[in-house]
Amino acid sequence: MIDLKLLRASPAQVRAALARRGDPSLTRLLDEIExxxxxxxxxxxxxxxxxxxxxxAARADAALAKAGKLPDExxxxxxxLGERIAVxxxxxxxxxxxxxxxxxxxxxxxxxxxxxxxTVVRTWGTPAPKGGQPHWEIAERLGILDLPRGAxxxxxxxxxxxGAGARLARSLIALMLDLHTxxxxxxxxxxxxxxxxxxxxxxxxxxxxxDDAYRTEPDDxxxxxxxxxxxxxxxxxxxxDGAALPKGYVAxxxxxxxxxxxxxxxxxxxxxxxxxxxxxLVRFCRAAESPAEHExxxxxxxxxxxxxxxxxxxxLLAANDFSFASAKTYDLEVWAPGVGQWLEVSSASTFTDYxxxxxxxxxRPRAGEKPEFVHTLNASGVALPRTIAALLETHQQPDxxxxxxxxxxxxxxxxxxx
RNA sequence: GGACAGGUGGCCGAGCGGUUGAAGGCGCCGGUCUCGAAAACCGGUAUGCCCGUAAGGGUAUCGAGGGUUCGAAUCCCUCCCUGUCCGCCA
Numbered sequence: 001m002i003d004l005k006l007l008r009a010s011p012a013q014v015r016a017a018l019a020r021r022g023d024p025s026l027t028r029l030l031d032e033i034e035x036x037x038x039x040x041x042x043x044x045x046x047x048x049x050x051x052x053x054x055x056x057a058a059r060a061d062a063a064l065a066k067a068g069k070l071p072d073e074x075x076x077x078x079x080x081l082g083e084r085i086a087v088x089x090x091x092x093x094x095x096x097x098x099x100x101x102x103x104x105x106x107x108x109x110x111x112x113x114x115x116x117x118x119t120v121v122r123t124w125g126t127p128a129p130k131g132g133q134p135h136w137e138i139a140e141r142l143g144i145l146d147l148p149r150g151a152x153x154x155x156x157x158x159x160x161x162x163g164a165g166a167r168l169a170r171s172l173i174a175l176m177l178d179l180h181t182x183x184x185x186x187x188x189x190x191x192x193x194x195x196x197x198x199x200x201x202x203x204x205x206x207x208x209x210x211d212d213a214y215r216t217e218p219d220d221x222x223x224x225x226x227x228x229x230x231x232x233x234x235x236x237x238x239x240x241d242g243a244a245l246p247k248g249y250v251a252x253x254x255x256x257x258x259x260x261x262x263x264x265x266x267x268x269x270x271x272x273x274x275x276x277x278x279x280x281l282v283r284f285c286r287a288a289e290s291p292a293e294h295e296x297x298x299x300x301x302x303x304x305x306x307x308x309x310x311x312x313x314x315x316l317l318a319a320n321d322f323s324f325a326s327a328k329t330y331d332l333e334v335w336a337p338g339v340g341q342w343l344e345v346s347s348a349s350t351f352t353d354y355x356x357x358x359x360x361x362x363x364r365p366r367a368g369e370k371p372e373f374v375h376t377l378n379a380s381g382v383a384l385p386r387t388i389a390a391l392l393e394t395h396q397q398p399d400x401x402x403x404x405x406x407x408x409x410x411x412x413x414x415x416x417x418x
Numbered sequence: 419g420g421a422c423a424g425g426u427g428g429c430c431g432a433g434c435g436g437u438u439g440a441a442g443g444c445g446c447c448g449g450u451c452u453c454g455a456a457a458a459c460c461g462g463u464a465u466g467c468c469c470g471u472a473a474g475g476g477u478a479u480c481g482a483g484g485g486u487u488c489g490a491a492u493c494c495c496u497c498c499c500u501g502u503c504c505g506c507c508a
Contacts, residue, residue, distance in 0.1 A: 044468060048477040055437095055477085058489045062436040078488035093483095239428075239465095364428090367446050368463065 001357035002106040004037055017109035020116065022320035029106055036099040043092045050085050057081070104207055108354040110319040111328045118318045124302070125311030127335035132396055134338040135389035136269035139165065141400060142418045145270070157259065157274035159385070164417050168391075169277055169384055171411035173252045176279040176304055176381055184300045186250035186281060191230030193253060194221040199233040202359030204325030204351075211260045223256035227280035228378045235284065235361045240374060242365035246285035246293055250381065253278065270385035271343065277384040283377045286363065290350050290375035298330050298348040301379040305345070307407040310334045310390050313342060327352040332382065338393030343386040348379035 007014045011034065018026045057078055064074075139145035144165025150158040161169050180186040200206040200222050205213060214223040224230055231249050240247070255278050270276075281300055285293045298314065305312045312334045322329035326349040333342035353373035356362065362371040395403045401418035409415035 041468070044477080048468065051477060054489080059437055061488060064488095075488045082488075241428095368448095371465080 001354060002033070002103055002109075003353070003357065004033070004103070007034065008037065014109065017112075018107070020110050020114070020319035021107060023107075026106065029102060033099065033102050033106065036095055036102065040092065040095050040099060043088060043095065047085065047088050047092060050081065050088065054078070054081055054085065101207075104201065104358070107324045108204075108327045108351060110322075111350075111352070114319045114328050115316060116318055116320070118321060119316045121314040121316050121330065123311070123313040124306065125309070125335075127311045128337040128394060130337055130340040132338050132393060134269060135336070135392040138338070138392040138396055138402065139269075139388075142402070144168065144417070147269070155274070157272065159270060159273055159275075164412070164414075165388075167412060168388060168417070171408060172384055172387065173277060173279060175307065175408060175411050177250060177252055179304060179307065180250040180279070180281060180300060180381055184248070184250075184281075184303075186248040189227075189231055189234070189249045189251040191224075191227060191234070191251055191253065193224050193230075193256075194219075195224055195230050195233065196221060199229055199236070202233050202236050203229050203355050204323075204358060205229065208324065212258050214256045214258060224253060225257050226255050226278065226380075227251040227253040228282060231280065231282040232355055232361075232376055232378070233359055235374075236359040238361060239371045240284065240361070240363040242286065242363045242369075245363055245374065246283055246289060248281065248283045251280050251282070253280070255383075269339075270389045271339070273385055279381045281379045281381040284361070284363075284374045285377070286365070287353065287372070287375050290352065290377065293375070293377055294328065294330075294348065294350040297377050297379045298332075301332055301346045301348055301381045304382050305332065305334060305387075307405065308387065308391060309405040310387070310394055312345075323347070323349065325349075325351050325354050325358075327354065332380075334387065334390040334394075336386070336390045336393045338396070339389070343390055345382040345386045345390070346380035348377075350375065350377045 002014070007030070011030075015027065015030060018030065061074065061078070133141075136145065136147070142164065144162055146160040146162055147156075150156075150160040153160070177188055181188050194216065197206060197220060200213065205222075205225060213225055215221070216223070222229075230253075231251050234249070254275055256275055259272060259274060281297060283293055283297055302312070302314065312332055315331050315333060317329045317331055329347055329349040331344050332346035332348065334345050336343050352375050355376045356373040361374050361376065363374045364371050391404075391408075392402050395405070397403060401416050404412055404415050404417065406415070
């Protein structure tokens with residue numbers, strides 16, 4: 001949620017920051033928000049004054065009315081005052097409703113250090129030369145992936161993992177959860193996979209991106225597109241103890257995405273699917289800590305790829321290229337020689353206080369001090385399908401088998417598939 | 419799905435038309451006492467918005483919205499949520 005006080009204090013700064021997102025309609029949205037905010041303040045000023053009058057009057061009248069008789073003309077005057085208040089209240093309510101609705105459509109402000117062009121920050125490992133089989137061919141040969149039957153069950157984009165493939169997925173999940181809980185200090189969470197509208201609004205998926213989500217009828221619940229939603233909302237409407245921050249949670253969940261509007265893109269194999277598994281990292285911290293937390297978090301996600309011996313690069317996304325609620329995002333991309341592409345397997349973002357405002361997540365720095373909004377951050381740690389694709393393509397052998405890195409072999413129970 | 423009960427501050431809990439933002443307790447903070455601590459005692463301790471450099475002031479908020487009233491945490495209506503029992507069930 002955009003900070004109305006900041007918008008009021010530094011309108012030019014907010015406009016300049018939002019302009020970097022490259023959506024010209026945001027200027028008009030800000031105009032509307034500013035006008036509504038001004039109206040709201042004028043109205044609340046008038047209302048505060050009238051309410052003060054009414055409160056004074058009520059106190060003065062109380063004794064009179066209780067004892068015996070409140071003069072008719074006094075009662076009439078009070079009633080008239082009450083009517084004026086009711087009219088203004090109705091007007092104010094209408095403006096607030098509109099203002100809230102508009103505000104929810106304003107994305108987060110990119111941080112100043114975010115570039116205008118995507119930038120490769122660092123690369124780890126040596127990417128294999130482009131070539132070899134794409135993962136779907138390897139997987140088909142190994143009999144660990146069945147796309148046609150997935151399509152029969154649910155439609156395209158719902159892969160079925162079989163045998164060693166299913167075991168591989170389960171092993172990857174266990175490896176990641178163990179790494180993040182034992183070595184990086186996260187608390188493991190198993191959240192609900194269906195969430196309320198409020199939760200989706202808190203993290204920024206709603207109201208703007210409702211078409212991207214699967215929604216249940218008649219309960220109006222949403223299938224989580226990422227564990228970020230339930231885990232961040234764990235602390236919705238709470239005031240956290242400042243001494244307990246930073247706080248990190250890790251959750252494995254399936255993720256459900258309609259991918260509306262992306263038909264035809266990356267449709268082969270595992271690159272873009274409607275349901276996939278992901279281990280997600282979520283952190284809550286004080287505002288001053290969030291830049292360092294963002295780097296730490298990104299490092300936690302990177303460690304997964306190092307353990308899997310997958311060459312990857314970290315890219316800093318451009319201001320016009322990252323998600324609605326984010327203020328700064330690093331993508332982790334693994335090299336997939338078979339398809340000859342860098343594949344995004346993690347997005348590590350800081351949301352500054354944007355989600356915290358929407359979801360009303362605050363902390364009290366110390367006892368007796370005023371609550372302040374926390375900063376939220378999250379990163380995939382990491383998403384499975386593309387990681388599996390990269391694993392198969394990177395570690396495929398001339399004889400058609402696929403070797404597994406030691407860290408993973410321990411979990412799978414073999415160091416070779418096929 | 420059926421039948422009840424209930425939603426009040428960080429937590430528990432009173433209040434059921436008139437200085438109630440809200441008793442009391444717990445927790446927390448400060449102080450007295452102590453070599454130190456505990457106990458005891460004293461004091462403080464909600465959040466949003468607006469005005470103000472500040473001190474402070476105004477206002478709103480007792481699940482949400484609407485209504486009755488000169489006046490609503492208290493009465494009425496609708497919705498949401500939680501709990502208990504019954505039914506069903508991994």
